Amino acid sequence: xxxxxxxxxxxxxxxxxxxxxxxxxxxxxxxxxxxxxxxxxxxxxxxxxxxxxxxxxxxxxxxxxxxxxxxxxxxxxxxxxxxxxxxxxxxxxxxxxxxxxxxxxxxxxxxxxxxxxxxxxxxxxxxxxxxxxxxxxxxxxxxxxxxxxxxxxxxxxxxxxxxxxxxxxxxxxxxxxxxxxxxxxxxxxxxxxxxxxxxxxxxxxxxxxxxxxxxxxxxxxxxxxxxxxxxxxxxxxxxxxxxxxxxxxxxxxxxxxxxxxxxxxxxxxxxxxxxxxxxxxxxxxxxxxxxxxxxxxxxxxxxxxxxxxxxxxxxxxxxxxxxxxxxxxxxxxxxxxxxxxxxxxxxxxxxxxxxxxxxxxxxxxxxxxx
Numbered sequence: 001x002x003x004x005x006x007x008x009x010x011x012x013x014x015x016x017x018x019x020x021x022x023x024x025x026x027x028x029x030x031x032x033x034x035x036x037x038x039x040x041x042x043x044x045x046x047x048x049x050x051x052x053x054x055x056x057x058x059x060x061x062x063x064x065x066x067x068x069x070x071x072x073x074x075x076x077x078x079x080x081x082x083x084x085x086x087x088x089x090x091x092x093x094x095x096x097x098x099x100x101x102x103x104x105x106x107x108x109x110x111x112x113x114x115x116x117x118x119x120x121x122x123x124x125x126x127x128x129x130x131x132x133x134x135x136x137x138x139x140x141x142x143x144x145x146x147x148x149x150x151x152x153x154x155x156x157x158x159x160x161x162x163x164x165x166x167x168x169x170x171x172x173x174x175x176x177x178x179x180x181x182x183x184x185x186x187x188x189x190x191x192x193x194x195x196x197x198x199x200x201x202x203x204x205x206x207x208x209x210x211x212x213x214x215x216x217x218x219x220x221x222x223x224x225x226x227x228x229x230x231x232x233x234x235x236x237x238x239x240x241x242x243x244x245x246x247x248x249x250x251x252x253x254x255x256x257x258x259x260x261x262x263x264x265x266x267x268x269x270x271x272x273x274x275x276x277x278x279x280x281x282x283x284x285x286x287x288x289x290x291x292x293x294x295x296x297x298x299x300x301x302x303x304x305x306x307x308x309x310x311x312x313x314x315x316x317x318x319x320x321x322x323x324x325x326x327x328x329x330x331x332x333x334x335x336x337x338x339x340x341x342x343x344x345x346x347x348x349x350x351x352x353x354x355x356x357x358x359x360x361x362x363x364x365x366x367x368x369x370x
Contacts (some may be wrong), residue, residue, distance in 0.1 A: 042304050044068070045077045045095050046105045046296075049088050050220065052080060054246035056266040057292065061107055061130070063267075064296030074300055077101075083220060089114040096122045103303055105296065107131045109188060119144050126310065128299050130292060131190060133313040142311040147295050150317030151190070151265075152197030153350045154288040155241070156357040157318075157325055158263050159201025160346050161286065162239050164339055165261075167206050171238060171285075171331065173259045178238025179210030183228050183251050185219040185244035192360025194243040194265065194288065200357050201346075212237060216247045225250030233258050239285065256283040261331070266290045268326040287326040295322055319351045 046065045048058050062078050069076040079095065081088050088111065095104055096118050106115055107130040115129050116139040126143050133146035159180075165171050166178055180202055184191040199211045212232050216224045225247035229240050233254070239261040242248035248264060255262045256279050264270075264287040273281040295316060302308040316322020326332075335343075349355040 042072075042074045042103065042300065043101045044074055044103045044105065044300055044303075045079060045101045047088075047092050047095060047111075048078060048080045049085070049106065049108060049111055050081065050083055050245075052078070054219070055249060055269060055272055056245050056264070057107070057131070057290070058245070060266050060290065060292040061105075061296060064293030065105075067293060068297050068300045071297070072300055072304060074304065085110065089117075093118055093121075096125045096127075102126060103128060103300070105130065105299075107292070109190065115144060116141060126303065126308075128296075128303075128308075130295060130299075131290070136311065136313075145299065145308050145310050146313035147299065148313055148315045149290050149292075149295075149322050150193075150315055151243075151288065151290055151323055152193045152200075152357040152359050153317045154290070154323040154325060155194045155197030155243075156201035156204075156350060156355070157343065157347055158241060158286060158288050159198035159203075160205045161201075161325070161343055162198075162241065162263060163202040163205035163209050164342065165285065165331065166209065166238060168336075168339065170335070170339075171261055174238035174261075175236065177236065179212065179236050181229070181232035181237030181240035182211060182213045183225060183232070183240060183242040183244050183248065184213070184215045185247050186217055187215050189360040191215075191243050194360070195241075196360050197357040198241045198263075204346075210236070216244055219245030219247055221247045222250030222253070226254040229254035229262075230258070233260050239263065243288075252280055252283060256280040259283075261285050263287065266292065270326060270329040282330050284329055285331045286329055289324045289326055291316075291322050291324065317350075318347065 046061060050058055052058055052062055065076045065078050068074050081091050092114050095101060103126040105128040109132040112132050112134055115127050116134050119127055120140040123143055128145050130147040131149060133148055134141045134144050162180055182195050182198060184195050195213055202209050202211055214228050216228055225244055229251040232240055240251055240255060241263045242251040243265045252262050261283050263285050269287045270281050270284040299308055
């Protein structure tokens with residue numbers, strides 16, 4: 001071995017050792033990065049087939065996404081699709097095809113056919129359908145989890161409360177023979193589920209009570225809601241139950257101006273207005289809470305643990321905490337204890353299954369078969 005080799009070999013050995021160590025360090029660092037990403041990030045997007053600001057259903061869904069982003073290792077985005085239905089399917093397809101998300105969430109019956117088609121086109125994407133269910137027997141939807149709500153249970157409880165309040169003359173300023181009104185956004189099974197439940201609960205408390213019903217033919221028209229409410233109040237309604245999205249804001253506005261009362265849906269609307277508009281809040285007796293926000297957080301939590309049951313629908317009602325009544329308002333906080341106990345007994349019967357309110361979905365199925 002000449003002098004040059006004796007000089008170069010030790011240095012070459014050190015160089016190779018250094019390169020091996022650097023390679024091992026890079027592999028270890030890359031492994032940590034991949035482990036961190038896999039462990040801490042689920043990419044979720046909520047598609048709103050409409051716009052935010054309804055102070056009801058869509059705002060509740062967005063609230064759930066924000067909460068998931070705060071409390072879970074999930075990156076979240078909310079996309080507003082606008083009010084043009086012809087754009088919804090392509091917008092949803094773009095989200096599923098983008099590669100930017102692991103799970104796409106969408107709600108309402110309107111989105112069902114789009115999700116059913118896209119589930120087959122993007123079998124590796126995961127979908128959550130809430131407040132509606134895909135038809136698992138007719139689509140390749142093993143990658144879709146559906147969440148339904150038994151809103152008729154909460155509406156029954158609200159109707160019972162409303163009739164008690166009128167019967168016991170606990171709503172100041174109302175005519176002696178005041179009745180009830182109902183405003184639905186559109187005549188759809190999910191809206192009928194609310195209205196049928198409310199009417200049944202009211203008649204259980206007072207079989208002779210008058211209950212008027214009218215549909216606004218839209219969920220984003222507060223002016224139409226206000227006109228319908230004014231007409232119902234002119235005909236003797238002292239309290240109006242509204243299940244109408246943003247259209248329901250007009251109902252609440254009309255009731256507050258006329259010193260009448262309303263019951264809302266989805267979000268706690270009394271709490272929403274309590275500071276910003278006390279006069280409007282005073283008109284709100286309670287809200288039938290559809291806890292879309294809670295359902296979304298639970299779904300994403302299960303998805304993180306790879307425990308979300310794709311390929312099936314779950315139903316949430318009073319027993320599961322998916323539905324409830326908002327607990328506070330100026331009216332509820334003055335409710336006499338005997339009436340509160342009666343309401344609690346009705347709730348217990350609904351939770352146990354001793355009471356079965358009529359369902360808008362059952363009526364829709366009967367009409368479809370006929």
